[in-house]
Amino acid sequence: MIFKGILNRFRRVHPGIRLILMVIWLIAVVQTKPEHLHYLIFWMFLQLPHMSVEPKKWGRQMLMAEPFLLFVGLSYLFVYRAPATYYHLTLPEGIWAFIALLVRGNLAVMGITAFVNAISMEGLADGMRWLKVPETFVLIMMQTYRYIGLMVQKVHQMTTAYRLRSGGKTGVHLDAWGSFPGQLLLLSLKQAEATHEAMMLRGYNPAASYVGISKVQISDLTDAIVWLLLFAAVPFVL
Amino acid sequence: MHISDALISPAVGAAFWGVSLAAAAYAVKKVDLQTNSEKLPLAGVMGAFTFAAQMINFTIPGTGASGHLGGGLLLAILLGPHLGYLTMMSLLLIQALFFGDGGLIAYGANVFNMGILTCYVIYPLVYKVLKNRMGKLAIVFSAVAGLGLGAFAVAVETSLSGVVALPFTLFAGVMVPIHLVIGLVEGGITLAVVNYLRRFIPEKLAQMETDAETAFAPRKAMVSIGGLAAAIAGGLAYYASANPDGLEWSVLKVAKTIPEKAIHPAGEAIQNVMSIFSDYQMAGMENARISVGLAGLIGSVLTLLLVMLVVKSAERLKQR
Numbered sequence: 167m168i169f170k171g172i173l174n175r176f177r178r179v180h181p182g183i184r185l186i187l188m189v190i191w192l193i194a195v196v197q198t199k200p201e202h203l204h205y206l207i208f209w210m211f212l213q214l215p216h217m218s219v220e221p222k223k224w225g226r227q228m229l230m231a232e233p234f235l236l237f238v239g240l241s242y243l244f245v246y247r248a249p250a251t252y253y254h255l256t257l258p259e260g261i262w263a264f265i266a267l268l269v270r271g272n273l274a275v276m277g278i279t280a281f282v283n284a285i286s287m288e289g290l291a292d293g294m295r296w297l298k299v300p301e302t303f304v305l306i307m308m309q310t311y312r313y314i315g316l317m318v319q320k321v322h323q324m325t326t327a328y329r330l331r332s333g334g335k336t337g338v339h340l341d342a343w344g345s346f347p348g349q350l351l352l353l354s355l356k357q358a359e360a361t362h363e364a365m366m367l368r369g370y371n372p373a374a375s376y377v378g379i380s381k382v383q384i385s386d387l388t389d390a391i392v393w394l395l396l397f398a399a400v401p402f403v404l
Numbered sequence: 405m406h407i408s409d410a411l412i413s414p415a416v417g418a419a420f421w422g423v424s425l426a427a428a429a430y431a432v433k434k435v436d437l438q439t440n441s442e443k444l445p446l447a448g449v450m451g452a453f454t455f456a457a458q459m460i461n462f463t464i465p466g467t468g469a470s471g472h473l474g475g476g477l478l479l480a481i482l483l484g485p486h487l488g489y490l491t492m493m494s495l496l497l498i499q500a501l502f503f504g505d506g507g508l509i510a511y512g513a514n515v516f517n518m519g520i521l522t523c524y525v526i527y528p529l530v531y532k533v534l535k536n537r538m539g540k541l542a543i544v545f546s547a548v549a550g551l552g553l554g555a556f557a558v559a560v561e562t563s564l565s566g567v568v569a570l571p572f573t574l575f576a577g578v579m580v581p582i583h584l585v586i587g588l589v590e591g592g593i594t595l596a597v598v599n600y601l602r603r604f605i606p607e608k609l610a611q612m613e614t615d616a617e618t619a620f621a622p623r624k625a626m627v628s629i630g631g632l633a634a635a636i637a638g639g640l641a642y643y644a645s646a647n648p649d650g651l652e653w654s655v656l657k658v659a660k661t662i663p664e665k666a667i668h669p670a671g672e673a674i675q676n677v678m679s680i681f682s683d684y685q686m687a688g689m690e691n692a693r694i695s696v697g698l699a700g701l702i703g704s705v706l707t708l709l710l711v712m713l714v715v716k717s718a719e720r721l722k723q724r
Contacts, residue, residue, distance in 0.1 A: 192509050193414050227504025231408040238411055238568055245569035260569070267567070271410030275504040282501045290501070300432045306487075307494035309448030310455065314498075317452040347593075348600030351453055358445035366441065 180386040181285045181293025187390060188281035194397070195273050200262040201252045206273055208400045212393065213280045227279055228272050235271040239264040287311055295379045313358060320354050405474065405551075405583070406499070406514055407558060409507030413565035420561065421512030427520050428493060431486040446612075447483055451491040454479060455498065457593070458505075473590045474554060476522025477531065477547050481598060482612055485523040492519035513561045517554040526550040543598060544591030551587035555579040 179187075191209070198206060246260035285293065291304050324346065328338060338346055409417075454475030479488035493515050499505040506514045530549050534542035559576035562568045568575050601609045 189508060192409050192507070196409050196412075196509060197414065230406075230503065230505040231410075231507075234406070234408060235410060238562065241569045263569075267410055271408050274409035274507055274509075278501060278508060279504060300428075302432045302435055303428065303490055303494060305444065306447055306451070306490050307497060309444055310451030310491060310494050311498055313445075313448040313452035314455055317449070317456055321456075344596045345600065347453075347457075348597055348604070351449065351597065351601070352604060354449045354452070355446065358449045359442070362442065362445040 179389050180296070180380065180382045181289040182296035183293075183382060183386050183390045184281050184285060185290075185293050185297060187393060188277060190394070190397070191277045191281070192274055195277060196270050198266070198270060200250070200266040202401070203266060203269060204253075205400050206269060209397065210273070210276075212397055212400075213277065228275050231271050231275050235268060239267045242267070292380055296382070313354065316357060317350070317354050320350055320357075324350060324353070405472070405518065405554060405558065406496075406506035407510040407517075407561065409509045411562050411565065411567050412507070412510045412513055413567070414509055416561055416565045417509040417512060419512075420516050424493070424512040424515040424520065427489065427524065431489045434486040435490060443483065443487060447487055447491045450479055450482055450488075451495045454492070455495045458495075458499070472586070473593060474518045474522060474547075474551055475590075476518050477526060477543070477550050477590070478594045478597060480523040480527035481531070481543070481594070482601075482609075484615055485527050488527075489519050489523040492523065513557075517557045517561075521553050521557060522550040526553065540595055540599070543595045544588065547591030547594055548584055548587035551583045551590055552580050555583035 191213075195206065195209070242260040242263040243258070244260065246258065246263055248259050249256050250259040250262050252262060282290065287308060291308055294304050294307075295301070325338070328342070328346075329336075332339070454473070457473040457475050459472070476488065476492050479491050482488070483491060496506060496511065496514050496518065500508055500511055500514075526546050526549055531542055531546040534545060538545060556576055556579070559568075559572060559579045563572045563575060570578075598609070
């Protein structure tokens with residue numbers, strides 16, 4: 167019960183403060199050397215209060231980072247061959263460097279996921295406005311995010327229509343690969359313009375600020391300071 | 405193409421954040437949403453489209469590698485460089501925060517590779533210059549150049565961060581050719597999309613392209629980028645490290661010495677006569693740092709003149 171209370175408290179921290187904490191987490195994680203990998207285990211526990219994501223989603227997001235990490239990391243195995251001893255275990259330096267890179271890379275992704283997934287898109291916009299990010303940029307970002315959903319919907323409609331007309335064939339035929347994205351773009355654009363015109367008729371003004379900026383409460387600051395103190399204490403205690 | 409956080413040092417990441425934010429401040433100043441509000445849905449849709457295109461990885465035959473579209477050129481062509489750049493920035497942020505693609509420390513570098521290089525370098529200096537001479541092929545050529553340049557920048561950024569074990573030339577030698585092939589596919593798809601829109605919404609597309617082109621003239625781009633190059637060569641070179649560069653360092657590590665004599669004496673003799681700024685120094689100048697700065701500045705101007713000469717010569721050859 168107490169643990170659940172702590173979780174909920176941390177998830178309510180102001181989005182702007184969460185973004186700052188996230189940057190501190192990332193800088194600390196990516197600079198961790200192989201001999202300090204054990205810090206990361208304790209830092210991971212400090213991530214728990216921020217988490218609200220199911221492990222499956224993490225797995226999917228971490229997969230995106232793997233190819234480039236593996237491409238760079240595998241070269242360590244061939245280049246750094248001198249033996250190195252960490253945690254009473256002697257292995258070629260390249261293996262240690264490879265392990266450290268993989269752990270750092272995946273934890274960086276995990277950190278972003280943990281910090282951001284508890285924030286809604288509106289909350290993120292709020293946090294960005296609090297951090298003085300220009301309104302124009304925040305508006306474009308929100309539009310892009312919203313139209314990703316619209317586009318997914320249109321792709322679904324178009325593939326269904328295509329399947330119904332294709333006489334039992336699966337997938338989009340090679341002949342339609344050019345017209346399919348073009349038509350998708352036109353349909354999405356048409357709907358987006360219609361929505362935008364309707365919004366303008368209702369008095370929407372893109373230049374006027376409509377993204378609210380919520381105030382930072384004292385509890386946000388105290389929660390952030392407690393988290394930072396625990397985070398900074400790890401290297402000193404271990 | 406997306407660099408993750410573990411592949412870049414905070415110092416290099418911060419430097420590229422600085423460059424990207426400066427470009428963003430300029431773009432925000434140039435984009436007037438009050439008078440161009442109808443572009444907002446277009447920016448959203450194009451951003452979503454590019455986002456989707458970047459998610460689809462395709463196999464590059466014979467290499468064992470895969471690639472995805474950058475999309476910066478398409479955004480610049482349809483939205484103009486400023487709005488295109490801001491859209492690219494926003495979609496890269498969404499990818500980094502919600503989809504784990506790229507990173508936050510590496511965000512500035514990713515924006516530089518896929519946004520600044522395509523919208524502010526390739527679009528005004530390659531696409532717009534070639535458009536009237538090569539027609540539709542300009543899109544393909546520009547896409548190849550954009551992705552190649554981006555891949556080279558990835559190699560530079562990760563090498564500067566000290567995370568790549570391979571020598572820079574080898575790493576860049578792997579990165580760039582693969583991305584040139586991906587650039588060909590990107591060019592083909594960008595061309596197909598632009599052609600499709602040209603066929604079905606010709607007036608609207610013509611208006612969009614005209615708006616985009618007047619947003620950032622090649623001459624202005626050349627002056628801006630030239631100014632930046634001069635500032636780097638003449639100003640930042642002042643603070644350049646005196647340590648050997650990556651290649652020299654690698655040679656030193658392997659051979660324990662850098663050969664004094666050239667393999668080809670004739671080549672060395674020609675180089676001795678030709679190199680007026682040997683080791684980036686001005687002859688007869690005592691202050692080494694000012695000497696490096698001045699040599700860098702002159703070198704930048706000479707490079708610019710040489711590029712202009714090549715372009716002019718190519719134009720004349722084509723007229724014949």
